[in-house]
Amino acid sequence: MSLPFYVSPEQLMQDKAEYARKGIARGKSIVTLEYAGGVLLLAENPSTSLSKIGEIYDRLAFAGVGKFSEFDQLRKIGVRYADVKGYSYSREDVRAKSLANAYSQAIGEVFTREMKPLEVEIVVAEVGDDRLAGHENNAIYRVSYDGSISDHQGYCVIGGTVESLQAYLQANYRSSLPLGDAIKLGVAALERASNGEPKLGAQNLEACVLERQRPGRKFRRLSADELRGILSP
Amino acid sequence: MLVRSKYSGSSFSELLEVEFPHLRFESRLPQALASTGLATGQGPAGAPPIPHGTTVLALKYSGGVIAAGDRLATEGYRVASRDVQKVYTTDAHSLIAIAGAAGPCIEMAKLLRIELEHYEKIEGDSLELEGKANKLSQMIRANLPAAMQGLVVVPIFAGYDPRRRVGRLWKYDVTGGRYEEAEFEATGSGGLYARESLKKSWRPGASREEALRMAIGALMDAADEDRGTGGIDVQRGIYPTVSVCSASGIEEVAPTEIAEIHRQLLDQRRGAA
Numbered sequence: 001m002s003l004p005f006y007v008s009p010e011q012l013m014q015d016k017a018e019y020a021r022k023g024i025a026r027g028k029s030i031v032t033l034e035y036a037g038g039v040l041l042l043a044e045n046p047s048t049s050l051s052k053i054g055e056i057y058d059r060l061a062f063a064g065v066g067k068f069s070e071f072d073q074l075r076k077i078g079v080r081y082a083d084v085k086g087y088s089y090s091r092e093d094v095r096a097k098s099l100a101n102a103y104s105q106a107i108g109e110v111f112t113r114e115m116k117p118l119e120v121e122i123v124v125a126e127v128g129d130d131r132l133a134g135h136e137n138n139a140i141y142r143v144s145y146d147g148s149i150s151d152h153q154g155y156c157v158i159g160g161t162v163e164s165l166q167a168y169l170q171a172n173y174r175s176s177l178p179l180g181d182a183i184k185l186g187v188a189a190l191e192r193a194s195n196g197e198p199k200l201g202a203q204n205l206e207a208c209v210l211e212r213q214r215p216g217r218k219f220r221r222l223s224a225d226e227l228r229g230i231l232s233p
Numbered sequence: 234m235l236v237r238s239k240y241s242g243s244s245f246s247e248l249l250e251v252e253f254p255h256l257r258f259e260s261r262l263p264q265a266l267a268s269t270g271l272a273t274g275q276g277p278a279g280a281p282p283i284p285h286g287t288t289v290l291a292l293k294y295s296g297g298v299i300a301a302g303d304r305l306a307t308e309g310y311r312v313a314s315r316d317v318q319k320v321y322t323t324d325a326h327s328l329i330a331i332a333g334a335a336g337p338c339i340e341m342a343k344l345l346r347i348e349l350e351h352y353e354k355i356e357g358d359s360l361e362l363e364g365k366a367n368k369l370s371q372m373i374r375a376n377l378p379a380a381m382q383g384l385v386v387v388p389i390f391a392g393y394d395p396r397r398r399v400g401r402l403w404k405y406d407v408t409g410g411r412y413e414e415a416e417f418e419a420t421g422s423g424g425l426y427a428r429e430s431l432k433k434s435w436r437p438g439a440s441r442e443e444a445l446r447m448a449i450g451a452l453m454d455a456a457d458e459d460r461g462t463g464g465i466d467v468q469r470g471i472y473p474t475v476s477v478c479s480a481s482g483i484e485e486v487a488p489t490e491i492a493e494i495h496r497q498l499l500d501q502r503r504g505a506a
Contacts, residue, residue, distance in 0.1 A: 049357075051357060054354065054357070055354050056354070076241075076355055077238070079351065079354045079355055080238065080240075080248055080351075080355075083245055083248075083347055083350070083351050083354075084248070084249070084252075084253060084256070086347070087245075087249075087256065087343075087344075087347055088253075088256055217350070
């Protein structure tokens with residue numbers, strides 16, 4: 001009789017984590033920055049049709065790195081979650097905290113139960129609304145492949161090579177930057193990624209903003225022309 | 234969480250049907266209504282009839298399309314509300330104007346907005362105007378059992394078609410039948426009078442200002458003849474809801490501008506008398 005092959009839980013989790021990290025490291029990084037007028041999400045993405053950043057709800061945006069099919073599925077799940085919640089309660093009840101928690105539960109469950117973990121890292125960003133007392137502040141949550149969740153102030157980086165980007169932002173980030181400066185800062189940070197392009201042009205960037213002053217749906221995708229205008233010296 | 238969702242398409246109402254049937258507004262209404270007769274106002278003695286919204290209209294102009302509605306909701310012969318909203322923005326380039334049983338009407342406007350938004354977010358691209366109008370058709374058809382019990386929803390859907398660069402509008406019947414109109418349409422209890430008024434005033438290629446005069450004039454005519462249509466309430470400052478939809482998006486016309494047009498129309502009509 002053959003004994004079932006024993007693997008210790010520690011080893012199993014370590015292997016899964018390493019597998020997920022490898023998958024994520026192959027992708028490019030994404031920077032999320034709070035700026036004067038809201039929240040900016042900036043990704044290195046040469047594709048114009050396969051987006052890494054998406055709208056979730058009025059004040060909520062999503063960004064994902066890693067395996068496209070997996071994080072895009074998570075994005076759609078988020079849209080369904082938010083729309084059902086907003087339909088059954090009110091539009092203001094759809095918040096980043098509850099969505100990020102739901103993501104954390106779901107991703108964590110896949111990590112412990114399934115053979116293959118999700119090779120993704122995601123960000124859920126929320127822009128504050130000055131007209132709603134108690135909802136004035138922005139919120140940025142990051143959820144990793146194992147379901148671990150963290151909240152960030154000012155900026156947040158996801159992707160394979162975050163250390164160099166994070167160090168750069170830590171040294172150069174200022175609060176209340178105008179949009180143009182925030183984009184330039186984000187691009188300079190992305191250019192420090194070891195697996196990215198050394199010089200990023202508008203055609204290699206995907207930029208979206210949640211604009212505080214916009215009525216209703218605050219998500220906006222910046223056009224390549226607009227980006228070119230901002231990045232040209 | 235919806236990770237093990239059975240539904241993977243891009244329609245919000247289908248998502249509700251598959252995953253959250255209890256949230257659908259038409260789910261249990263027909264049986265409940267059949268047993269009470271509430272909707273038609275022939276319910277048990279003392280049971281209040283359900284509020285109904287009255288006149289809405291839409292017309293084309295040179296830059297797109299204009300939709301307008303009065304503000305009155307009635308319960309039988311009584312006023313249910315003086316400041317109901319009947320024209321709703323459903324997305325950046327489309328509008329719905331609702332007439333019929335107020336509850337299901339407002340719910341349908343809300344649902345259509347979420348439906349269009351949901352599709353746009355899931356697919357990363359918005360539906361064609363025709364596709365939006367067709368989706369509304371299906372929603373009205375799903376409401377047919379409730380409509381047969383008196384909860385009729387007969388909206389007008391209007392919008393700017395960015396592919397063809399024109400304003401377009403559709404009317405509907407209770408079965409979800411969808412008919413594109415070339416010039417204008419009005420529906421609700423005062424719809425007939427509003428249509429008669431527009432028949433006289435409408436002309437192709439009208440400017441925004443001219444079209445606004447036509448729309449407000451038609452609502453005034455409808456309120457004049459139909460007791461269910463609210464006139465312009467100068468005392469409380471309640472003006473019709475008027476929205477203009479063009480290539481640049483949707484503009485809700487400010488009450489001050491409507492008040493001014495109303496005043497001019499009154500002067501003109503006094504002069505003519």
